[in-house]
Amino acid sequence: MMKQVLAGCALALAANLAQAADNYPSKPVRIVVPFAPGGATDIMSRLVAERLTAKIGQPVIVENKPGGGTMIASDYVARAEHDGYTLLMAASSLGIAPSIYAKVNYDPIKDFAPISQVASVVHVLEVHPSVPAKTVGELIAYLKANPGKVSYGSVGTGSSTHMEAELFNSMAGVQMAHIPYKGSAPALNDLVAGRIQVMFDAWASSGPFVKDGRLRALAVTTAQPSASVPELATMSASGLPGYSAMPWLGLVAPAATPKPVIDKLYGAIAEIVKEPAVKAKFSDLGLDIIGSDPQTFGAFIKQDIATWAKVARDANIRLE
Numbered sequence: 374m375m376k377q378v379l380a381g382c383a384l385a386l387a388a389n390l391a392q393a394a395d396n397y398p399s400k401p402v403r404i405v406v407p408f409a410p411g412g413a414t415d416i417m418s419r420l421v422a423e424r425l426t427a428k429i430g431q432p433v434i435v436e437n438k439p440g441g442g443t444m445i446a447s448d449y450v451a452r453a454e455h456d457g458y459t460l461l462m463a464a465s466s467l468g469i470a471p472s473i474y475a476k477v478n479y480d481p482i483k484d485f486a487p488i489s490q491v492a493s494v495v496h497v498l499e500v501h502p503s504v505p506a507k508t509v510g511e512l513i514a515y516l517k518a519n520p521g522k523v524s525y526g527s528v529g530t531g532s533s534t535h536m537e538a539e540l541f542n543s544m545a546g547v548q549m550a551h552i553p554y555k556g557s558a559p560a561l562n563d564l565v566a567g568r569i570q571v572m573f574d575a576w577a578s579s580g581p582f583v584k585d586g587r588l589r590a591l592a593v594t595t596a597q598p599s600a601s602v603p604e605l606a607t608m609s610a611s612g613l614p615g616y617s618a619m620p621w622l623g624l625v626a627p628a629a630t631p632k633p634v635i636d637k638l639y640g641a642i643a644e645i646v647k648e649p650a651v652k653a654k655f656s657d658l659g660l661d662i663i664g665s666d667p668q669t670f671g672a673f674i675k676q677d678i679a680t681w682a683k684v685a686r687d688a689n690i691r692l693e
Contacts, residue, residue, distance in 0.1 A: 407446035457634035510612025577659030
């Protein structure tokens with residue numbers, strides 16, 4: 374009798390979920406952004422929200438929850454109702470955090486349902502003009518000839534810029550000293566002044582310094598050339614075969630969000646990223662459009678987690 378009751382409850386729950394998915398959305402949707410207003414991620418998210426509103430027929434609202442290395446927003450969404458009304462514009466840090474922080478309250482795989490990797494953040498390897506290197510291969514040769522004399526800056530310990538540099542150190546067999554900063558601006562100031570010599574950074578913040586000759590960009594960090602900076606070679610093509618780092622931004626929902634809801638959201642995102650005006654704005658923000666499907670995005674997150682977990686172990690990066 375009890376089994377029949379439980380089976381009936383399960384069927385009723387499934388029917389309710391299916392009906393809710395069919396009617397989705399019937400109220401406003403929130404996209405939680407793990408950064409403060411005004412940055413590239415926030416601007417991009419508001420653009421996506423505006424276009425998504427037109428696609429799904431309900432208001433899509435951006436809610437900023439910065440702090441905790443993006444863990445505050447990630448944990449908040451992980452614990453939200455799995456009904457598709459609370460989404461997270463996740464960043465690379467979603468998967469990096471468990472490898473570097475002693476305590477993380479969410480599992481980046483088990484607690485989230487991927488929707489789409491919306492974009493990659495274009496990052497470049499750049500040097501002060503005093504460094505006599507115009508390719509990645511030349512930089513590696515210079516570092517090997519000058520051990521212990523070169524330092525690199527990052528936007529903070531455990532940040533994507535820190536992890537990218539440590540991946541470079543490991544793959545190239547070199548050792549640059551790490552100087553962490555509280556954000557891109559102070560790090561770039563010291564790089565331009567020559568107090569540090571090397572940095573991995575977002576093209577959006579570094580581009581102006583490269584264009585006016587105060588810094589020299591050697592390559593983009595992605596495996597494929599960037600649509601936003603097509604004149605720059607990849608790290609792999611410029612002297613470090615196999616190097617690939619793609620800082621990303623992607624939409625995820627709480628785990629167990631009904632598949633029809635995920636599919637509806639992905640379908641809308643896939644259309645949005647094809648719009649010429651959206652492409653142009655993303656490029657202005659230093660973003661390359663990806664627009665991958667949920668399965669591809671999920672596989673990418675798993676691979677990304679594995680990559681940065683190894684970097685964190687090898688470089689002994691750990692934060693409390």
